[in-house]
Amino acid sequence: MRYLPLTDADRSEMLSVIGVRSVDELFRDVPEAARLKGKIDGLADHMGELEVDRALSAMAAKNRAAGAGPFFVGAGAYKHHVPSSVDHLIQRGEFLTSYTPYQPEITQGTLQYLFEFQTQIALLTGMDVANASMYDASTGAAEAVLMANRVTRRAKAILSGGLHPQYRAVIETTARWQGFTAVGAAPDATGIEDLAAQVDKDTSCVVVQNPSVFGHVRDLSPLAKACHDAGALLIVVVTEIVSLGLLTPPGEMGADIVVAEGQSLGVGLNFGGPYVGLFATRDKFVRQMPGRLVGETVDADGQRGFVLTLSTREQHIRREKATSNICTNSGLCALAFTIHLTLLGEAGFTRLAALNHTTAVKTADALAQVKGVSVLNSAFFNEFTVRLPKPAAPVVERLAAKGVLGGVPVSRLIPDDPAVADLLLVAATETVTDADIAAFARALQEVL
Amino acid sequence: MVQSLDRSQGRSGALSASGTTAPTFTGNRALQLEEKLIFEMGQPGRCGVDLPEPPKVADRLNGLRRRGAIGLPGLAEPQVVQHYTRLSQKNYAIDMGLYPLGSCTMKHNPRLNEKIARLPGFADVHPLQPQSTVQGAFELIDELARWLKTLTGMPAVAMSPAAGAHGEMCGMMAIAAALHARGESQRKTVLVPESAHGTNPATAAALGFVVKPIPATDDGHVDVAALKAALGPDVAAIMLTNPNTCGLFERDIRDVADAVHAVGAYFYCDGANYNAIVGRVRPGDLGVDCMHINLHKTFSTPHGGGGPGSGPVVLSDRLAAYAPRPWIVRDAQGWRAAEEGASVDGQPLGRLKAFHGQMGMFTRALAYMMSHGSDGLKQVAEDAVLSANYVMARLSVEMTPAFGGPCMHEALFDDSFLKDTGVSTLDFAKAMIDEGFHPMTMYFPLVVHGALLIEPTETQPKESLDQFCDALLHLARKAKTGTAVEEFRAAPTMAPRRRLDETLAARKPVLRWKPSNNPPTDAPTRQAAE
Numbered sequence: 001m002r003y004l005p006l007t008d009a010d011r012s013e014m015l016s017v018i019g020v021r022s023v024d025e026l027f028r029d030v031p032e033a034a035r036l037k038g039k040i041d042g043l044a045d046h047m048g049e050l051e052v053d054r055a056l057s058a059m060a061a062k063n064r065a066a067g068a069g070p071f072f073v074g075a076g077a078y079k080h081h082v083p084s085s086v087d088h089l090i091q092r093g094e095f096l097t098s099y100t101p102y103q104p105e106i107t108q109g110t111l112q113y114l115f116e117f118q119t120q121i122a123l124l125t126g127m128d129v130a131n132a133s134m135y136d137a138s139t140g141a142a143e144a145v146l147m148a149n150r151v152t153r154r155a156k157a158i159l160s161g162g163l164h165p166q167y168r169a170v171i172e173t174t175a176r177w178q179g180f181t182a183v184g185a186a187p188d189a190t191g192i193e194d195l196a197a198q199v200d201k202d203t204s205c206v207v208v209q210n211p212s213v214f215g216h217v218r219d220l221s222p223l224a225k226a227c228h229d230a231g232a233l234l235i236v237v238v239t240e241i242v243s244l245g246l247l248t249p250p251g252e253m254g255a256d257i258v259v260a261e262g263q264s265l266g267v268g269l270n271f272g273g274p275y276v277g278l279f280a281t282r283d284k285f286v287r288q289m290p291g292r293l294v295g296e297t298v299d300a301d302g303q304r305g306f307v308l309t310l311s312t313r314e315q316h317i318r319r320e321k322a323t324s325n326i327c328t329n330s331g332l333c334a335l336a337f338t339i340h341l342t343l344l345g346e347a348g349f350t351r352l353a354a355l356n357h358t359t360a361v362k363t364a365d366a367l368a369q370v371k372g373v374s375v376l377n378s379a380f381f382n383e384f385t386v387r388l389p390k391p392a393a394p395v396v397e398r399l400a401a402k403g404v405l406g407g408v409p410v411s412r413l414i415p416d417d418p419a420v421a422d423l424l425l426v427a428a429t430e431t432v433t434d435a436d437i438a439a440f441a442r443a444l445q446e447v448l
Numbered sequence: 449m450v451q452s453l454d455r456s457q458g459r460s461g462a463l464s465a466s467g468t469t470a471p472t473f474t475g476n477r478a479l480q481l482e483e484k485l486i487f488e489m490g491q492p493g494r495c496g497v498d499l500p501e502p503p504k505v506a507d508r509l510n511g512l513r514r515r516g517a518i519g520l521p522g523l524a525e526p527q528v529v530q531h532y533t534r535l536s537q538k539n540y541a542i543d544m545g546l547y548p549l550g551s552c553t554m555k556h557n558p559r560l561n562e563k564i565a566r567l568p569g570f571a572d573v574h575p576l577q578p579q580s581t582v583q584g585a586f587e588l589i590d591e592l593a594r595w596l597k598t599l600t601g602m603p604a605v606a607m608s609p610a611a612g613a614h615g616e617m618c619g620m621m622a623i624a625a626a627l628h629a630r631g632e633s634q635r636k637t638v639l640v641p642e643s644a645h646g647t648n649p650a651t652a653a654a655l656g657f658v659v660k661p662i663p664a665t666d667d668g669h670v671d672v673a674a675l676k677a678a679l680g681p682d683v684a685a686i687m688l689t690n691p692n693t694c695g696l697f698e699r700d701i702r703d704v705a706d707a708v709h710a711v712g713a714y715f716y717c718d719g720a721n722y723n724a725i726v727g728r729v730r731p732g733d734l735g736v737d738c739m740h741i742n743l744h745k746t747f748s749t750p751h752g753g754g755g756p757g758s759g760p761v762v763l764s765d766r767l768a769a770y771a772p773r774p775w776i777v778r779d780a781q782g783w784r785a786a787e788e789g790a791s792v793d794g795q796p797l798g799r800l801k802a803f804h805g806q807m808g809m810f811t812r813a814l815a816y817m818m819s820h821g822s823d824g825l826k827q828v829a830e831d832a833v834l835s836a837n838y839v840m841a842r843l844s845v846e847m848t849p850a851f852g853g854p855c856m857h858e859a860l861f862d863d864s865f866l867k868d869t870g871v872s873t874l875d876f877a878k879a880m881i882d883e884g885f886h887p888m889t890m891y892f893p894l895v896v897h898g899a900l901l902i903e904p905t906e907t908q909p910k911e912s913l914d915q916f917c918d919a920l921l922h923l924a925r926k927a928k929t930g931t932a933v934e935e936f937r938a939a940p941t942m943a944p945r946r947r948l949d950e951t952l953a954a955r956k957p958v959l960r961w962k963p964s965n966n967p968p969t970d971a972p973t974r975q976a977a978e
């Protein structure tokens with residue numbers, strides 16, 4: 001077997017050094033009844049590369065790739081072009097097959113890119129400090145609420161109606177089993193929600209998404225003020241990090257914690273994971289932060305170097321008193337993110353954001369020309385909501401049959417709510433061409 | 449020793465006395481290139497991508513356009529490629545050799561798996577595109593689920609947890625949900641052996657359970673008598689790692705499971721060490737109610753410098769109804785994901801993560817499983833256990849095993865062989881770096897003094913195990929001479945960096961680059977080594 005280097009001769013020599021006759025003797029602590037005599041039934045025997053490749057490629061071929069035609073699906077995951085060098089570099093074995101940098105002397109590569117990553121996240125979000133990544137933004141949002149509860153010693157979170165419904169479900173699930181209250185607002189399809197009046201002395205935080213899941217872009221400063229006046233924190237969720245190339249960052253609008261999804265840069269769609277959660281906050285809250293942190297220091301020769309730091313917050317030191325149970329983060333996706341952003345730089349990142357916005361503006365204008373279709377957003381980045389004259393879910397299926405993946409019906413995220421059944425979320429990134437937009441508008445006209 | 453450091457130039461190695469060779473003009477040492485931070489390299493006129501000029505249209509940003517620059521550096525593509533290539537060469541990796549980090553299972557990462565994960569049909573599909581267009585993706589998840597259920601002998605599996613600790617959260621939430629459904633939410637005690645991973649007590653505490661530690665016996669097993677004595681109507685669950693963190697199989701596990709079930713509690717098994725028994729023992733035959741499986745350990749998805757991972761949780765019949773959404777179902781129309789219900793209150797558990805789970809890890813894990821097959825996975829467990837026992841037998845000549853008898857997939861030593869030598873476990877581990885090895889896990893599990901936990905895995909040839917053992921025996925003998933203490937304490941001297949000042953890092957945290965982090969280039973400052 002190609003991944004197993006020991007030969008039968010090796011095995012018998014090793015057994016004799018150990019002083020046992022068979023490998024079975026090494027499993028002697030396993031209860032007799034649980035010791036399987038042969039191999040496990042119901043599973044195939046080993047296969048060569050060719051056979052595995054053939055079988056799994058056949059499965060892959062049953063899926064319609066995003067790049068196969070006009071594609072407007074978003075709602076928390078976005079199709080962007082990733083430069084070729086990103087995937088080449090993250091596949092270097094020294095990155096790919098290394099682990100958490102517990103031995104800093106021989107993991108400076110990982111530690112330095114994470115330090116650079118933390119700096120990039122702080123700059124993008126307008127915050128003081130960022131950690132070395134979370135699993136993704138949905139789990140990061142739940143961790144942010146737990147952090148706000150620790151900081152404020154309160155236990156009520158208010159969730160905006162513009163928050164991605166699956167993120168909301170993650171926070172609500174965490175609330176239920178970890179013992180705090182999550183008050184969810186009604187879906188805010190038109191972007192007019194005002195939560196300021198709901199913030200009270202029991203509120204630990206308000207969680208708001210910008211741009212919202214419906215695509216609305218809003219000034220969060222008044223909400224931040226309302227939170228701070230009541231002693232609560234403002235948590236801002238960003239599911240499209242590219243938006244921060246064009247929009248005022250949450251840090252400048254008064255956010256206390258920013259949780260963002262980094263999938264758009266470097267990572268790809270991957271059918272939903274793995275992604276990379278970005279997590280940033282103010283300096284004063286750093287010791288309440290979850291996740292790994294990399295800090296600068298010097299070595300015994302006085303040379304600059306980097307280490308994991310402030311680990312007294314973490315489970316492997318604090319056990320049941322830790323700020324979070326998190327161990328693994330999303331290191332390789334953070335690497336992909338940081339390489340992509342380094343390639344873009346200031347000029348490339350801001351231009352990429354501008355291209356996304358102008359493409360979305362053109363798309364919105366084209367769809368608004370279709371009879372019976374209206375765009376709900378006055379302000380948006382690269383995603384907006386349209387109202388159709390009929391339920392959106394079957395329309396999306398009919399569009400798919402015409403080769404156009406035309407967005408996410410809101411009913412997929414919020415089922416059984418007639419108020420949103422006709423709404424469709426449409427995202428348009430730099431990968432969308434003028435021909436794609438024309439094809440979408442034409443197909444939509446045909447299926448309505 | 450006092451060293452000047454010019455941080456902004458990033459070539460302080462020029463002034464360093466580290467290593468055995470004379471300092472160089474550049475600070476580089478042949479293949480080891482000193483590398484600045486990207487923020488110290490950027491130039492405004494440079495960019496690593498070519499994007500078209502956006503068309504001139506009026507923006508729709510409601511006046512919320514960003515004012516002022518972000519502060520990102522500009523680099524051209526060749527600089528970016530060089531930067532990350534140079535950084536990569538400062539890392540140790542499985543691709544370079546033995547990575548014996550106990551409990552982490554650093555085994556070979558096949559490149560076929562990388563290829564499969566990058567097929568456009570898996571990598572370039574959106575989690576929310578019409579379900580009719582992703583039938584193959586659901587099929588893959590279901591097939592992986594079938595392998596996991598069959599291998600473990602468990603009836604159900606929750607696929608969405610993003611990592612081992614997230615899987616623990618999922619499993620313990622399922623237990624909380626089951627207790628709630630039984631009207632027994634008053635059960636608040638979770639028993640956790642002292643040797644457990646830190647994630648176990650952290651998870652239980654996060655869910656509002658009271659953690660009650662269970663001691664270990666002198667032979668490295670959980671103290672079954674103490675465990676049974678702690679069982680009662682207040683106990684929700686036990687969290688037991690098997691094989692345990694001492695590298696031993698808990699031989700009384702059936703007895704423990706029966707006792708736990710007899711008082712109405714659940715048995716959470718931490719599957720971090722499943723690698724030792726995969727294909728050879730089914731946890732379902734041991735009375736387990738739920739167990740997370742780290743796909744990045746047993747099924748070799750790459751560790752990637754600390755993630756991403758994936759932590760599916762297999763569930764017994766008693767807990768299967770409490771899996772989180774989404775789950776994959778098949779009906780006359782084909783595959784589909786059951787994604788949404790009404791409110792959380794209407795659902796057994798709720799949702800742990802947006803979308804469907806770590807698809808990119810699923811593809812790799814299934815490719816790994818199919819490559820090994822049922823016959824090969826059994827061989828994986830046997831070779832992993834054989835290799836660990838071989839290392840244990842060979843090293844026992846000079847080093848001190850923590851416990852007698854055979855181990856499972858990892859060999860645990862205490863530091864008594866270093867007693868009175870002046871050399872600590874840490875010094876010993878750092879000396880291994882200069883010999884070209886990644887150190888083993890140190891000072892864990894906590895139940896063993898100065899622990900050294902070695903997991904060679906099944907993917908090392910015997911020649912590399914022998915070289916590793918020869919090197920460690922050499923170091924152990926050298927430590928015992930008592931004449932090399934300073935050498936050990938100074939180690940490593942040949943790595944990209946010498947020992948780093950972790951106290952300074954924590955006392956004065958510098959967690960991001962700022963222009964002010966760096967002194968002006970014409971005024972080198974004296975550093976902490978003063």
